[in-house]
Amino acid sequence: MTPDVDLTVRPPGRHPLRDRFLAADTRLFEAVAARYWPGADPVLPRLSRAANHGVLWFATAAALAATRSPRARRAAARGVASLALASATINTLGKRSVRRPRPVLDNVPVVRQLKRQPITTSFPSGHSASAAAFATGVALESRGWGAAVAPVAAAVALSRVYTGVHFPSDVLVGAAFGVGAAYAVRGLVPTRDLLPPPGRPRAEAPALPDGEGLVVVANRGAGTSDRVRALQDALPRAEAVECEPEDVRDELEKAATHARVLGVCGGDGTVNAAAEVALRHGLPLAVLPGGTLNHFAQDLGVEDARDLARALSDGEAVRVDVGRFSSGDTEGVFLNTCSLGVYPELVRERERWAPRIGGWPAGVLGAARVLRADRHPLEARFQNRTRPLWLLFAGNGTYHRMGLAPGRRFDLADGLLDVRVVHGGRHPALRLLAAAAAGPLTRSPGHSAVRVQRLRVDGVTPGTLLAYDGEVIEVTGDLTLSKLPEALTVYRPSTLR
Numbered sequence: 001m002t003p004d005v006d007l008t009v010r011p012p013g014r015h016p017l018r019d020r021f022l023a024a025d026t027r028l029f030e031a032v033a034a035r036y037w038p039g040a041d042p043v044l045p046r047l048s049r050a051a052n053h054g055v056l057w058f059a060t061a062a063a064l065a066a067t068r069s070p071r072a073r074r075a076a077a078r079g080v081a082s083l084a085l086a087s088a089t090i091n092t093l094g095k096r097s098v099r100r101p102r103p104v105l106d107n108v109p110v111v112r113q114l115k116r117q118p119i120t121t122s123f124p125s126g127h128s129a130s131a132a133a134f135a136t137g138v139a140l141e142s143r144g145w146g147a148a149v150a151p152v153a154a155a156v157a158l159s160r161v162y163t164g165v166h167f168p169s170d171v172l173v174g175a176a177f178g179v180g181a182a183y184a185v186r187g188l189v190p191t192r193d194l195l196p197p198p199g200r201p202r203a204e205a206p207a208l209p210d211g212e213g214l215v216v217v218a219n220r221g222a223g224t225s226d227r228v229r230a231l232q233d234a235l236p237r238a239e240a241v242e243c244e245p246e247d248v249r250d251e252l253e254k255a256a257t258h259a260r261v262l263g264v265c266g267g268d269g270t271v272n273a274a275a276e277v278a279l280r281h282g283l284p285l286a287v288l289p290g291g292t293l294n295h296f297a298q299d300l301g302v303e304d305a306r307d308l309a310r311a312l313s314d315g316e317a318v319r320v321d322v323g324r325f326s327s328g329d330t331e332g333v334f335l336n337t338c339s340l341g342v343y344p345e346l347v348r349e350r351e352r353w354a355p356r357i358g359g360w361p362a363g364v365l366g367a368a369r370v371l372r373a374d375r376h377p378l379e380a381r382f383q384n385r386t387r388p389l390w391l392l393f394a395g396n397g398t399y400h401r402m403g404l405a406p407g408r409r410f411d412l413a414d415g416l417l418d419v420r421v422v423h424g425g426r427h428p429a430l431r432l433l434a435a436a437a438a439g440p441l442t443r444s445p446g447h448s449a450v451r452v453q454r455l456r457v458d459g460v461t462p463g464t465l466l467a468y469d470g471e472v473i474e475v476t477g478d479l480t481l482s483k484l485p486e487a488l489t490v491y492r493p494s495t496l497r
Contacts, residue, residue, distance in 0.1 A: 025169045026103075032161050032168070033107040040162060041111050047152075048114065048159035051127050056156070057083055057134040064138075064145060068226070070289070070303045074192070075141040078185060079149075082137030086129040086181035090174065098123040100170070108164035118165055125166045125174035128157040132178030140182060140191050201413065203489045205284045206260050207315030211235025213260030214286060214312060217252050217274065221245040224265040224290035227305055231265075231288055234309035238263070249273050256281040261312070261491070267291020268336055272469040275322065275488055276333050284317055284489040293470075296335045299397075299409045301492050311491040319486035320412040323396035325468065327460070328476030334396055334468040338481060340457070341391035341422070344465035344472050391422040394481050398451060415485045416451045455481040 037044075050056040057079065064076035100123035105113060120126075135153035139146020157175055160166040166174075208214050214235065218224040220242045228240045239259075243251045248270055256262055256277050263286040264274035271287055278285040288308050289297035300320070302308050311317065323334040395418035397409040457479040466475045 025167045028168045029103055029161060030107050033109070033164065037162065041109075044155065044159040044162045045112060045114060047155055048127065048163050048165075051131065051156045051159075054083055054087065054130055054134075056152075057130060060134070060149065060152075070294075070298075071142050072145060075138040075145045078141045078182075078189070078191070079134040079137040081189075082133040082178070082182035082185045083130045085185055086133035086178045087126065089181060090124060090126045090129045090177055100167075103164055103167055105164045112163050114163050114165060122166055123170045123173065124177060125157070125160050125170040127160050128166070128171045128174035129178040129181070131156040132175040133181045134178075136179045136182035137185060140186055201319055201486070203284075203317045203319045205315050205317035205489055205491060207313065208235065208238075208261060209313045211238030211309075211312065214238040214263050215255040215259035215261070216240045216263030216265055216286070216288065217248060217255050218242045218264075218288075219245055219248050219266030219270040219290065221266075224288075227288055227290050228265055230305035231263075231309060234305060235312060245270075249277075252277040256283060259283060261286050263288065265290040267470060268293060268295055269470040271296055272333065272335055272471065275335055279322065279333065279484075279488060284491065286312060286491045295337075296469075299412060300490060307493050308491060311493045314494070316494045317489050317491045318412070320488050320490055321396055321415060322484040322487045323394065323417065323468075324482050324484055325466070325479065326482075327466070327479045328462075330473065330476055332468060332473075333484070336469050337393060337395050338466065338468040339391065339393045340460070340464060340466055340475075340479070341389055343391055343393065344467035389421060391420075392457065393420040394418065394455065395420075396483075413486050415453060415483055417453065417455055417481055417483060418449070418451055419455055419481075420449045453483055457481075 047056075061076035061080050064072040064079075067073075099121045102118070102122045131153035135146060135149045138149050157171050160171050161168055206213060211232070211234075216228060216231065216238060218228045218240060221244060225242065228242065232238055232240055239255075240263075241251050241255060248266070252262070252264070252274055260283075262274060262278045262281070262283045264271055265288040268291060270291065274287075275285060277283075286308055287297050287300065287302055288305060289302065297303070300318075302311070320335075323338060325332055325334065325338050395409070397412050397414050398416055398418045399409055460475055460477060460479050462476050463474050466473055466479070
């Protein structure tokens with residue numbers, strides 16, 4: 001008996017499964033067009049237009065950055081970076097791979113339709129990709145801000161179907177592109193929750209649930225008033241002393257005489273002064289970041305008053321290493337870095353211009369002026385050899401990179417100095433830029449790195465500039481760098497949020 005044979009003739013290029021999907025997509029589009037949406041007519045078309053070219057999201061990012069919250073600023077930057085990647089992916093791959101025509105507008109009420117219809121292909125939705133990318137990027141950095149942005153992003157995606165410019169599948173696939181872009185950005189620049197928790201080992205420290213016993217000295221020159229008020233709102237019995245930069249050391253000494261915990265709010269230089277006082281008086285230190293860079297607080301895991309208040313309330317603290325330098329009769333400590341060569345000159349130039357043009361522009365201008373100047377490298381004896389050096393950098397702890405993220409320290413009590421050297425020679429700017437781009441190297445013709453517990457640099461000319469934690473002084477001769485292991489107790493929350 002002859003078996004049955006399917007002799008059904010199908011038109012060339014027809015795919016039943018795809019055709020059923022497209023038919024269902026069209027029916028869903030028409031159902032949205034036919035349904036009455038109370039209050040949507042005056043809102044969704046305007047929202048859709050506001051998202052053209054990412055204007056809505058750039059404005060949202062600017063509003064987040066204006067809060068001056070480090071977490072909000074990071075969320076804004078991540079959202080914009082995710083949007084940029086999603087937009088580039090959609091425009092170069094998505095739109096060109098599937099040339100789907102736009103929906104027919106016959107069933108879409110005229111009041112909903114956009115005044116200017118898009119002329120690009122329909123699949124996938126670029127607006128939905130940008131909205132999802134921005135919202136996901138923000139949420140990966142800050143759940144709170146992500147929850148605030150998500151409803152707006154969802155409304156933008158819905159508006160593309162509501163106004164008739166996209167099928168529902170265009171929106172869903174575009175949103176998937178956006179979410180993927182945000183996670184791809186996180187792969188290149190990890191979010192805070194992916195970083196190893198800094199700070200160990202745990203230390204015994206007083207728990208101050210209402211702040212009694214805490215005295216915070218704030219450098220008024222760093223614009224710290226808002227942060228100090230936020231800390232006092234959380235810890236109402238804490239004492240705060242705001243003072244001018246030239247009075248910071250005196251006020252720290254006064255505070256240390258009656259405080260159970262010495263607090264400080266300011267930049268890295270102010271925190272350095274507080275650490276030195278806390279060491280001499282045997283007090284735990286509470287750091288509230290209030291400067292431009294706040295390297296120590298960032299690596300410690302304290303970003304704002306909320307983080308610090310939580311740590312103080314719970315008595316959560318760690319012991320950290322302190323770097324120490326000595327040259328002749330000059331001695332000091334550093335929490336972040338200590339350096340010779342061109343960097344101290346850059347710091348001096350930055351401090352010179354910062355009051356006039358601001359911190360970041362002053363840093364760029366200072367780097368340009370230092371690298372452009374005609375100078376000879378520093379002569380110093382390093383690792384039993386006398387050699388010319390453009391830069392000698394020593395970090396208090398090992399600096400790492402994750403993806404494209406700037407160098408950070410994940411262990412503030414590793415007992416090591418992270419020493420980087422840029423050797424003397426021609427083209428100092430190229431050597432310095434190469435060293436910065438290369439990250440932690442062990443050996444190369446232009447720069448090298450070692451990790452040691454102690455370092456002595458002989459043959460340093462008296463009067464050579466030395467920079468430590470943003471401050472600049474002149475050394476009086478040979479320089480010795482060493483570590484004070486786990487010497488300082490500092491508050492930090494046990495978990496990062």
